[in-house]
Amino acid sequence: MTGENALELNNVTKKYEGFCLQNIDLKLPAGCIMGLIGENGAGKSTTMKLLTGAARPDEGQICVLGVDNRTREFDAVKNQIGVVLDEARYSDYLTPKQVNRMMKGIYENWDEKQFVEYLKKFDLPVDKKLKDFSRGMKMKFGIAAALSHEAKLLLLDEATSGLDPVARDEIVDIFYEFTREEDHSILISSHIVSDLEKLCDYIAFLHKGKLYFCEEKDALKEKYGILSCTKEMFESLDREAVAGYRTSPYGMEVLVEREKVPSSFSLSPAGIEDIMVYMVRGEQTQA
């Protein structure tokens, strides 16, 4: 493990009945934001569980903020990790005020002032029980708590789901703000790829428990393009260049690696969502 990486997964494998996360190698450099994408059941939540220590790998090693997450030392390191899961896990019978008191007794660096400021910013009542909060309010509440103990690393599992576009945009800005400190990092998994496209420096793509790629977002967008062509033209393409394709009555749309097709071809830019969809669906079509 180097001090430059906020997260390192080395050859991590985790087997469940009917699912296997296989040989994952992933590195998140400190100060960066990485988006974890993939369809339902691809292994995103399993990866998050492994990182937080909620589940243990069958093989491989995981280091978070420079510490092996199977060691006792990791319990203290968790003071520097903010986690937001796909739903708020606080008791519905507690109020934000009570959660504040609870967190003061859990986190060494709990910042009550910061927490109250976030509650105000998100327009969340202090004395209302969480059971009376909407899903969006609960997610905002979870984010407020995750940002209120001087965390250096945020692990966000579908943290923006349930939020309306305006609230999501606001949250994305807050995450940006968080990474202004050069040693602050974020790993975020989301189905809403447009959020990740705005936010992330790196994109890791999981599919059926395997890591397809983990690359810089800009490099990824430069690497791939979409070619609209006929079936005959498609068949003439170098197979190595094709990452996925779709057929329609009007022709074909092919996700290609720009470097592997003739420069005379006119390619449309490929977004992260395009890359993900073409790779998953293209594979299915070929099979």
Added chain:
Amino acid sequence: MKGLLYKDGYLTWKYGKSILLFTLIWMVMMVWTDSLFWGIFPFLFAVMNTRMTFSYDEQTKWNSFLVTMPVSRKQMAEEKYLLVFLNIAAIAVLEIMIGLAAALFSKEVWLTADTLLILGTGIGAAFLYSAIELPMIFRLGVERSRIWLFGMTILVFALVGGGAAITQSAFLSESGMVQNEGAFYTAIVSVLAVGIAAYVISLFISARIMESKEF
């Protein structure tokens, strides 16, 4: 652990208020009917009250979130044991206070052999029951352990309550005087010792269960 204790303490207090009322009613029943049975019951509720905090935790999948916080798995187990201990202690103090109030009212000695028998067997039964209950909940969860625990609740408290009744009739005269002090106090201390020893061993078992658990 302080934060967890605050959370569970608050949730326990939500129902603790009604337990206070029931304890009062049972103590009145105990004095009225001269039956130890009523005095032991509040301890059962002290234990069940803690089980409710497990239910709340399961409802929101709290443990899968808690494990991401700077709390060790061992501490997660220890906190619940401390909570049970505090609940039992609270009921014991409450029963002593009620006993004291009743003694003041009737102008009798408050710390009678009867009171000692109730406290000893109640506390012993509560610890013994929790010693079995807590590892089962940590291992199986509240729902899956419920059927087992329902039968066990009746069994443990009936055994200890029955034992207390036998002790009462064997060692106490009708006026509440101890007839064989050595055997009487040995019986009380034995129940307490077995309960507390089982409780401490149980804590180690629960901590090990939590260490190996995945969320």
